[in-house]
Each structure stands twice: as C-alpha cells, then as structure tokens.
Amino acid sequence: MAKTKNMKKEMSRLANLTKGFFKENPVFVFLLGLCPALAVTGTVEASLGMGLLVIFVLTGSNVVVSLIRKWIPHQIRVPSYIVIISTFVTIVGLLTEAYAYALHGELGIFIPLIVVNCLILGRAESYASKNKVHDAAIDGFGMGLGFLGALVVIGFFREFLSTGAIAYGxxxxxxxxxxxxxNIDSYVFSMDAFGQAPGGFLVIGLLLGIFNFVAILKRNKKERERQRMIEEKKRQALERKRQKAQEKAGAKA
Amino acid sequence: MMPAVIFVTVMVVLFLGTFMLNKNTPAPVDYKISAARCSACSHYGCALKQEEAEES
Amino acid sequence: MSWTVFFVAIFSSMLINNVVLMKFLGVCPFLGVSKKTGSALGMSAAVMFVMVIAAFVSYLLYYLVLVPLEIEFVQTISFILIIASLVQLVEMIIKKISKKLYKSLGVYIALITTNCAILGIAVENITRDFAGQYGLFPGLAVAVTTAFGAALGFGLVMFAFSTIRERLEGANVPEAWKGVPVSLITAGIMALAFAGLGGIVG
Structure with a gap:
C-alpha cells in the first residue's frame, strides 16, 4: 500500500517535470516569452544560452517565491515577485558577463529583459506561490527545459536555413x-532573411501551424476510429437482430 | 556594496508605496479587464487562470 | 550637434529599427491587443505616454544616481522598479484627473509594466551611450526623442497590423494556420518589407 502511494508520488513528480516539454510548452502552447523566442534564436548556440539563463532564473525565482510564500502579503505579491526575479536576472547578467562574454554580447539587452518574460512571472504566480519548495523547483526546471527545447528547435531551423550549418563554440x-x-556547405542554404528579423516571425508561425496540423490530423484519425467502432457495433447489433429473427422464423416453421 | 543595498531598498519602498497608493485610489469607472489583460499576456498567469476557469 | 540628429533619431527608431518588427520588443501586445483597431490605437497611445516618461526618468536615474554612486550593476532592478512605480503613478493620476481618459487608456496602462518595449528602450538608451556622444543633457534630449520615435513606430505597426488582421478574419486560411500562426507569418512579411528600409540613414 505504502509502496504504491510512493510510486504515485514519483510518477506525479515526473509528470511535473515533463509537462513543460510538450503538453504545456511555454512557447508553442501558451505563447509566453515570445520576445526572446523571436529575438535571440538566430543561432542554435544563442538559443541554448538564453534557455540556460532562463532555466537558472526560473528555478531560482520559483524556489525563493515558494520559500517565502507564507510571509508575502497577498496584496503586494506581484511587486515582490518582480523584485525577486530582477535580483536573479542581475546575478545571471553578471555571471554571463564574467564567464561567457561572447554570449553576453550576442544576447545584449535581452538579458535584462528576462525580468519581463511572462513565463517567469506566470510560473511564480500560478505555481510557486501555491506549492512546496521541491515541487516549485521541479516545475521551474521542467518549464525552463521546455522553453530551452522550443528555443533550440526554432534556432535550428533559422540557423540551418540561413547558413546551411549548425555552428558550435x-x-x-x-x-x-x-x-x-x-555543414552542408552549399550556397542554396544562405537565405539571410531567416537569420534576421523576418525569419523569426516566419519560422515560429510555420512551426506553430505545422504543430497544429499534426494535432488536427491526430484528432481526425481518432474521430475516424471512433466512427468506425460505432459503425462496427451497429453492424454487430443488426446482425444479432437478424439472427434472432431467423431463429424465431425457424422455430415457427 | 552598501550604497547599492540602500539604493535598491529605497527603490523597493518607492515602488511598494506607489503600488499601495494606486490600489487605494478608487477607479472612476469599471472597465472590462479580462479580455485585453489576458490576451496581452502581460497579466501574469492570467491565461493559465482563465484555462482553469474554463475547465471547472 | 544639429537638428538633423533629432530627425535621424526619430526616423531610424520609428521605421528602420522598428521596435516590434526589427527588435522584437513588445511582441505580446502586438499579437494580443491587435484584434481591433480601436484597442490597438489605445494601447499605442498608452505605450507612447509611458515610454517617453520612462526614457526620461531612467536616463536621469542612471546618470545622476547610479553613475556617481558607482553602482551601475543594479541597473536592471532599478529600471524595472522605476518603470513599475511610474506606471502606478501615471495610472493613479489618470484615475484622479479624467474619467474619460481613464476609460480609454486605463486598461492598457495597467498592462504596461511588463511590456518589454518600455524596459528595452530604456536599457538601450543607456547602452547606446548618448551621454558620451552628445553630453549629458543633449543626450537626454536625444534619448527622449528616440523613445518618442520608437513609440510612433510601435503605433504605426500596431495600426497597420490591426487593419490587416480585421481583413484576415474573413480570409480563407488553412485550418491549422488560423489565429496566431497566420498572424505571425503576416508579421514576418511586414518585417521583410521593413527590412527594405535598412541603410537609408546611416
């Protein structure tokens, strides 16, 4: 009995971690944090860097918000979250400046702008302020990973279409x-526009549409299967009826 | 380090002060808040809340 | 320093380095509040109002407080706090002085604290070092002009996009691309058009 309960808890923790990957993906499902998702995804590496920074800030702010959730008066909770998040963003900004200066230059003003990323405030308000510390940490980490994944996918398409290569280092x-x-080293794949501003909008729009398309296909398939099952049942019922009628007729005769 | 701490504290107090002042000022008219707020995604977790409301 | 500086500042921040289409700032309201032309214009007016004041205040805060105290590293936290207090203050003043103004702008003013365009322009005014180029107070004028131009650009794009979206409602869009995806693609094509303006002003 105790074991099953424990397992259930483990499962829910795993679900808590992975829910941000597909089902509640912050970028593709909730359209949160579109500003960085459009702006810094010109290359895979910059997307990766941005994702890592967001994971750090999101996990940290979730933990702190959850730790002090009982002491924050309800009225001033949003201002307090802003203060906590901007503290973490300052830390992250200074760390990147010290250890990854090239990344700091590439991300530019989008490092301070992590403060106004709707994703982080959203998680603080809707999850961390109501849950225990470890749950909040797992949620923040999972959501951050989902955000990183989305950014890397967008960055992959943009970098590949604009340069024909995926660079690292x-x-x-x-x-x-x-x-x-x-590195396919071809001039066919040097559509500069995809690396620049317009490409961000185009790639995210096309990807969202493709995801929707797949979802619609799946739904239609399920619907068709359901229809088929209903028809099968109807057919069976009809056959049974006919058989019964035949039997009746045979008995009469 | 000390000036930074003092300065940030002052800023936080300023913000909380204006926040409370604004909150205590009654609004002259009621406006429909939800639609614009939520769709602009500026209101934290609003979209999630809306979804919860829809589910229940 | 001549008047051309201001002209260039307005022109380049409005059209060439458009906040939404080139710098990706304020994409959330761009997608969220652009369903109707009326609300798009209301949002743009509120953004203009707050953006100019925020640029003014944050510039002064940085050069008159943070630099003398040598605490530039608290820039992010102090900018977000000053902008947030400013938004609260502006909302309160509007509540007190005019019912009509509050009715038309109130919703949007409340949204603005977490609008990345405001914070983005404030931070960029500092990173572009107007004070070093033109001196402290002329630099302030350039910074405020840049913010004004950026807000004009935001309004222009919001207006254009909202009218396009009103037409898009009746268009025959593939099922999967309805709603946000097609808006994003439309925005991408608009951005391509705006990219053509690059290089007009050095």
Whole structure:
C-alpha cells in the first residue's frame, strides 16, 4: 500500500517535470516569452544560452517565491515577485558577463529583459506561490527545459536555413576552437532573411501551424476510429437482430 | 556594496508605496479587464487562470 | 550637434529599427491587443505616454544616481522598479484627473509594466551611450526623442497590423494556420518589407 502511494508520488513528480516539454510548452502552447523566442534564436548556440539563463532564473525565482510564500502579503505579491526575479536576472547578467562574454554580447539587452518574460512571472504566480519548495523547483526546471527545447528547435531551423550549418563554440565555451556539427556547405542554404528579423516571425508561425496540423490530423484519425467502432457495433447489433429473427422464423416453421 | 543595498531598498519602498497608493485610489469607472489583460499576456498567469476557469 | 540628429533619431527608431518588427520588443501586445483597431490605437497611445516618461526618468536615474554612486550593476532592478512605480503613478493620476481618459487608456496602462518595449528602450538608451556622444543633457534630449520615435513606430505597426488582421478574419486560411500562426507569418512579411528600409540613414 505504502509502496504504491510512493510510486504515485514519483510518477506525479515526473509528470511535473515533463509537462513543460510538450503538453504545456511555454512557447508553442501558451505563447509566453515570445520576445526572446523571436529575438535571440538566430543561432542554435544563442538559443541554448538564453534557455540556460532562463532555466537558472526560473528555478531560482520559483524556489525563493515558494520559500517565502507564507510571509508575502497577498496584496503586494506581484511587486515582490518582480523584485525577486530582477535580483536573479542581475546575478545571471553578471555571471554571463564574467564567464561567457561572447554570449553576453550576442544576447545584449535581452538579458535584462528576462525580468519581463511572462513565463517567469506566470510560473511564480500560478505555481510557486501555491506549492512546496521541491515541487516549485521541479516545475521551474521542467518549464525552463521546455522553453530551452522550443528555443533550440526554432534556432535550428533559422540557423540551418540561413547558413546551411549548425555552428558550435562561437558564443558558449563548448570547445577550444569553433566548429560546426552539420555543414552542408552549399550556397542554396544562405537565405539571410531567416537569420534576421523576418525569419523569426516566419519560422515560429510555420512551426506553430505545422504543430497544429499534426494535432488536427491526430484528432481526425481518432474521430475516424471512433466512427468506425460505432459503425462496427451497429453492424454487430443488426446482425444479432437478424439472427434472432431467423431463429424465431425457424422455430415457427 | 552598501550604497547599492540602500539604493535598491529605497527603490523597493518607492515602488511598494506607489503600488499601495494606486490600489487605494478608487477607479472612476469599471472597465472590462479580462479580455485585453489576458490576451496581452502581460497579466501574469492570467491565461493559465482563465484555462482553469474554463475547465471547472 | 544639429537638428538633423533629432530627425535621424526619430526616423531610424520609428521605421528602420522598428521596435516590434526589427527588435522584437513588445511582441505580446502586438499579437494580443491587435484584434481591433480601436484597442490597438489605445494601447499605442498608452505605450507612447509611458515610454517617453520612462526614457526620461531612467536616463536621469542612471546618470545622476547610479553613475556617481558607482553602482551601475543594479541597473536592471532599478529600471524595472522605476518603470513599475511610474506606471502606478501615471495610472493613479489618470484615475484622479479624467474619467474619460481613464476609460480609454486605463486598461492598457495597467498592462504596461511588463511590456518589454518600455524596459528595452530604456536599457538601450543607456547602452547606446548618448551621454558620451552628445553630453549629458543633449543626450537626454536625444534619448527622449528616440523613445518618442520608437513609440510612433510601435503605433504605426500596431495600426497597420490591426487593419490587416480585421481583413484576415474573413480570409480563407488553412485550418491549422488560423489565429496566431497566420498572424505571425503576416508579421514576418511586414518585417521583410521593413527590412527594405535598412541603410537609408546611416
């Protein structure tokens, strides 16, 4: 009995961690934090950096908000969240400036703008202010991972379409010398617009549409299956009726 | 370090002060708040709340 | 320093480096409040009002308080706090002075604290170092002009986008792309058009 309860708890924790990946993805489902999702996803590496910073800020702010949730008066909770989040953003900004200067230059004003990312305030208000510390930490980490995943997907398409390669080691200290994972080295894939401003809107719009398309296809398939099942049942019922009628007729005769 | 701490404290107090002042000032008219607020995603977790309301 | 500086500041921040389409600031209200032309204009007016005041106050705060005290690293936290207090103050004043103004702008003023365009322009005014280029107070004038131009650009794009979206309601869009995706693609095409303006002013 105790074991099943424990397992249930574990499962719910896992669900808490993974819910941000697909089902409640902050970017593709809730459209939160679109500003950074559009602005810094020109390359995979910058997206990765932004995602890591957001994970840090989101986990930290969720933990602190959850820790002091009983002492914050209800009326001034939003201002207090803003103060907590901007403290974490300041820390993150200084850390990136010290350890990943190239990333700091690339992200630019979007590091201070993490403060006004709707995702972080949203999680603080709707989750961390009502739940225990470890749950809030898991939620923040999971949601941050979901955000990072979405950013990397967008960044992959944008970088590949604009340069035909996926570079690493440019902004993050991942390798001694910069290189690239994929490089098809073709001029066909040098559509500059995708790396610049218009590409952000186009890529996110197309991706959202494609996700919707897949969801609609799935729904239609389910619907068709349901219809087929209903028809099958109807057919069976009809057959049974006929058989019964035949039996009756046979008995009469 | 000390000036920074004092300065931020002053700013926080200023913000809380204006926040409470604004909250205690009665609004002259009621306006429909939910639609614009939620769709502009500026109101924290509003979208999530709306969803919860829809579910229940 | 001549008058051309102000002209260039307005022109470039309004059209060439448009806040929404080129810098991706304020995308949330751009997508959220652009369903009707009326609300788009209300939001733009509120943004203009707050953006100009915020640029003025944050510039002065940075150069008259943070720099002399050598605590530039608290820039982010102090800017967000000053903008948030400012928004509260503006809302309160509007509540007190005019019922009509509150009716038309009140909703949008309340939304503005977390609008990234306001904080973004305030921070960018500092990173572009107007004070170093033109001197402290002329730099302030340039910063405020830039903010005004950015707000004009925001209004222009909001208005154009809202009229497009009103037409889009009746258009025959594929099922999966209805709503936000097609708006984003429309915005992308608008951004392509705006990218053509690049390079007019150096």
């Amino acid at each position: 440019v902004f993050l200290p991942l390798a001694e010398t910069p290189g690239s994972i994929i």
